[in-house]
Amino acid sequence: MSAASTVVAIVYLLSACLFIVGLKQMSRIRTARRGNLVSAVAMALAVAGTLAEMGLVDYRWILGGVVVGSAIGAVGALRVPMTAMPEMVALLNGAGGAASALVGAAFFYTHVVEAVREGTVAEIVGGASALTLFLSVWIGAITASGSLVAFAKLSGRMKGAPILLPGRHVLNVMLLLGAIAMGIVFAWFAPGTSLGATLLWALFATSLVLGVTLVIPIGGADMPVVVSLLNSYSGVAASMTGFVIGNNMLIIAGAMVGAAGLILTQIMCKAMNRSLASVVLGGFGGEVSAEAGKSEYQNVRAAGVEEAAMVLEAARNVVIVPGYGLAVAQAQHAVKELADLLGRRGINVAYAIHPVAGRMPGHMNVLLAEADVPYEQLWEMERTNSEIRSTDVVLVLGANDVVNPAAQNTPNSPIYGMPIIEAHQARHVFVVKRSLASGYAGIKNELFELPNTNMIFGDAKRVLQDLVAELKQL
Amino acid sequence: MMGMLLVGIYVFVLAIFVGFEVINKVPSTLHTPLMSGANAISGITIVGALQAATTADVTVSNVLGALAIALATINVVGGYLVSDRMLRMFGEKR
Numbered sequence: 001m002s003a004a005s006t007v008v009a010i011v012y013l014l015s016a017c018l019f020i021v022g023l024k025q026m027s028r029i030r031t032a033r034r035g036n037l038v039s040a041v042a043m044a045l046a047v048a049g050t051l052a053e054m055g056l057v058d059y060r061w062i063l064g065g066v067v068v069g070s071a072i073g074a075v076g077a078l079r080v081p082m083t084a085m086p087e088m089v090a091l092l093n094g095a096g097g098a099a100s101a102l103v104g105a106a107f108f109y110t111h112v113v114e115a116v117r118e119g120t121v122a123e124i125v126g127g128a129s130a131l132t133l134f135l136s137v138w139i140g141a142i143t144a145s146g147s148l149v150a151f152a153k154l155s156g157r158m159k160g161a162p163i164l165l166p167g168r169h170v171l172n173v174m175l176l177l178g179a180i181a182m183g184i185v186f187a188w189f190a191p192g193t194s195l196g197a198t199l200l201w202a203l204f205a206t207s208l209v210l211g212v213t214l215v216i217p218i219g220g221a222d223m224p225v226v227v228s229l230l231n232s233y234s235g236v237a238a239s240m241t242g243f244v245i246g247n248n249m250l251i252i253a254g255a256m257v258g259a260a261g262l263i264l265t266q267i268m269c270k271a272m273n274r275s276l277a278s279v280v281l282g283g284f285g286g287e288v289s290a291e292a293g294k295s296e297y298q299n300v301r302a303a304g305v306e307e308a309a310m311v312l313e314a315a316r317n318v319v320i321v322p323g324y325g326l327a328v329a330q331a332q333h334a335v336k337e338l339a340d341l342l343g344r345r346g347i348n349v350a351y352a353i354h355p356v357a358g359r360m361p362g363h364m365n366v367l368l369a370e371a372d373v374p375y376e377q378l379w380e381m382e383r384t385n386s387e388i389r390s391t392d393v394v395l396v397l398g399a400n401d402v403v404n405p406a407a408q409n410t411p412n413s414p415i416y417g418m419p420i421i422e423a424h425q426a427r428h429v430f431v432v433k434r435s436l437a438s439g440y441a442g443i444k445n446e447l448f449e450l451p452n453t454n455m456i457f458g459d460a461k462r463v464l465q466d467l468v469a470e471l472k473q474l
Numbered sequence: 475m476m477g478m479l480l481v482g483i484y485v486f487v488l489a490i491f492v493g494f495e496v497i498n499k500v501p502s503t504l505h506t507p508l509m510s511g512a513n514a515i516s517g518i519t520i521v522g523a524l525q526a527a528t529t530a531d532v533t534v535s536n537v538l539g540a541l542a543i544a545l546a547t548i549n550v551v552g553g554y555l556v557s558d559r560m561l562r563m564f565g566e567k568r
Binding site: 019020022023024026027028029032033035036037039040043046047050051054057058060061062064065066068069070072073074076077078080082085088089092093095096098099100102103105106107109110113114128227228231234235237238239241242243244245246247248249250251252253254255256257258259260261262263264267268271353355360361362363365366369370375378380 | 478479486489492493496497500501502503504505506508509512513514515516517518519520521522523524526529530537539540541542544545546548549550551554555557558559561562563
């Protein structure tokens with residue numbers, strides 16, 4: 001090993017260590033921002049090490065790719081509204097998966113097709129590289145198209161309801177086996193220079209289709225779990241790329257992302273009381289919801305802003321349950337104004353954050369942080385539920401499924417068993433909502449019919465502003 | 475050859491364990507930024523992409539390589555910036 005390549009190897013090692021440190025720091029609030037920076041430094045080191053390893057080459061293609069990618073990435077990241085974070089993560093994920101798949105393909109062209117060498121891919125680049133090349137193309141392409149479908153569903157470009165193709169499980173198994181068969185023939189049996197390329201692109205196409213057919217049957221409510229799982233895949237794809245080019249640092253970084261994605265997926269499934277298998281098999285919120293959604297509401301009591309203001313004014317403890325509807329109405333600042341106003345009158349105000357509030361875990365925390373809501377006022381679900389009986393008023397703002405008592409009372413409900421914020425246990429509940437339309441799970445909310453619940457129909461932001469104005473007069 | 479693959483598998487498996495240990499018990503507040511941050515790390519595939527486009531010729535490998543570089547860079551730059559945007563908001567109050 002020459003001195004130069006030893007230095008490069010040590011730079012890679014340093015980079016891998018910094019990735020671990022960065023990830024560790026990112027899992028604590030106090031150090032999270034620094035952790036992200038450490039991880040970015042690790043990435044910069046890895047790139048610098050690679051460039052040094054490559055020596056002097058022609059940089060035109062490289063520069064083109066980096067400039068275009070940086071521009072798109074930076075503009076996207078700086079302009080995306082916080083409400084659109086789930087679809088942003090899905091898109092970024094798709095880009096990462098596609099990149100890994102393309103690296104595999106490019107490696108094949110460089111070492112097999114353009115090198116014009118005889119034999120199977122395994123004979124030319126070695127069995128290990130041939131196998132992992134297939135794996136990185138396969139997993140990468142599934143990640144890419146699956147993430148695009150997740151993006152389309154999350155951003156409303158595609159309906160959230162599951163799309164259930166007839167015989168979809170058979171179809172998926174066939175696509176899966178087809179891809180594996182193609183991969184094996186590609187790696188060990190087909191002559192690399194002639195049939196290899198055809199097989200590679202056929203594999204690529206099959207995997208893209210598989211990514212689509214795997215994700216379309218999964219309902220919109222489960223999309224965050226899918227994004228997290230695909231995040232894990234993109235890490236594994238990167239790791240496979242590491243095997244292809246024989247780079248341990250890439251293997252380490254990719255494997256850690258794979259593990260991290262899997263853990264986050266697990267946490268989310270737990271919060272939604274869903275097993276990973278049932279999410280992946282899909283169909284949640286399908287036919288059941290279409291029927292349940294139709295059932296009419298009875299005995300719903302509407303209330304005006306004046307009445308709500310009076311009840312709030314007389315309260316001691318108020319809990320606000322924010323949901324995605326709050327973010328859609330851009331009412332985060334309005335809700336903070338109301339909370340501050342109540343706080344100044346000596347009323348205790350807290351925000352009850354369901355683990356999957358917003359549209360992905362932790363999303364609501366981000367949205368409220370953007371509005372400068374103090375971190376101490378954000379209560380987790382467990383704490384809220386333990387204090388809910390001594391709560392005078394619960395104000396539900398644009399949340400729906402996460403306060404639906406059907407999750408506890410109605411065994412045949414599709415959300416039965418999901419942990420909820422027990423708003424119905426409070427003395428008084430006000431639900432601010434545009435209409436009685438159903439939430440993400442597509443089902444009726446039993447909370448709206450309870451005697452201690454009043455609906456305030458209207459846009460969340462407008463209602464909050466009216467409430468503030470009314471309270472100031474009292 | 476087999477030796478290198480084995481070392482790779484060792485590294486892969488151990489890194490998965492490290493990943494599990496490091497991420498365990500994350501507060502739910504951090505789930506969203508952590509997901510985008512971990513996502514940025516998967517852009518590490520850029521290291522492979524860089525090695526795929528090293529000449530000026532218009533070849534399939536160079537075009538694929540450049541495309542892979544662009545996509546990986548979107549992943550890396552976008553992922554880190556967007557995570558920083560979120561985490562900055564958490565940081566200000568502490």
